[in-house]
Amino acid sequence: MRVVNICTATQERSPGTVCLKMAATISSVQCMGKITENEMQRQTDVITSIKPIALPKGVKKLCELCKKPAFMQCLQCRVTFYCGSDHQTSDWEGIHDQICTQLIPLRSPEPHFSTESKRKEHADELFQQKRQLLQLTRAVGQKLLFEGKAEKAIPAVLQSLHFAIEVYGLSSIELVTSYLMLAEACIGLHRLKEAEDYLSQAQWTVLMVPDCDYRIKSQVHRQIGRLCEVKGDYEEALRHLAEDVYHCSIVTSTDDVETSGGYFHMGNIFLKLGKTDKAETLYYRVLKIWHKYLTGIVTFNVEEEEKSSSLLTSPKMINLGKAQEAEAVKVLSAIHAWYSEMSDRHQLEFSYSCKTQALLNFVIGDRSQAKVCAERALEALGDDEKKQHTRRAIASFLNLCRTTPQPSLSRR
């Protein structure tokens, strides 16, 4: 990680005014690099004391994160600038170390080309590179969000927004994913005004696209619902989550795992409102949906393992994607914690939740933990004669956990 102070000169490299607004928001949000006048002066002194690096004249350099005047420069790529070491460090740790050198051709002056076709070829290459960087920065940001590192995710998600604007333009629906991720990060950090700004951008973009995908509408409503929940506006939150469920069920179904996220958040709100019965109904519905979904995957994977071992081929296992796995862990753990507290009154449901935990662990490759959860499910069921069928089903799954080896493709 190398940086050098620079002379302040050059034009803003922001792809658009929205970006500038976003970046300004981030600077106030993150509070990582608030520079005092003394510090500014100190940095300026340092700048004047070092030999300036050759930069285009007559234009102003701006900080990569907050778009305030820049005083430092990444020595590795020399095309990225910062207001101070705090923002440089945050950017480096969040995303810049992974894209540093790739930014050089994107931010350097266009070379001279002997023919128009060569110039076009170069432009096409840069366009493809921006698309790849969009995917990379989005994936990095998403991963950090899944890991609960909201603050660290912001530089990567901001970069994804910049690349989305450069590739698709300012009013494209492709920007919505980045807006939602930024809103999610800000909600996680309780920076609600900023989250609201990003969600307004997302909503506005969706409104501007008449044939917008229902799935995107659902995601926007879900995030707004979550923001309203955090703000304590439960009525409005429930309204948005109902919209989320409605739009999501059009593209999936009312009993799809994707739709169940809306039920889960609605359940959380009913719980806060003291409407425990409604919350329980929704939580149980979420459990049932995941139970069915995970059972399907377990059945498929076990058959696939058996088939491949007899044919001596590699099994083509179904894995949850990273996003789905993160959601499953979060949602099912929260519901399981609630049923654990209520296990005296909801013994059967608690057992069912243990079984769902067992299925989830089995699918993500932790079969010893799956076994522990299945044993707990069996234990929680008690000796009631009426539950023989359920008992047999759990015992059969437990047997599966004991007899099938840990998959080599385990991601844990």
Ligand SMILES: [Zn+2]
């Ligand atoms: Zn800055």
Ligand SMILES: [Zn+2]
């Ligand atoms: Zn760099």
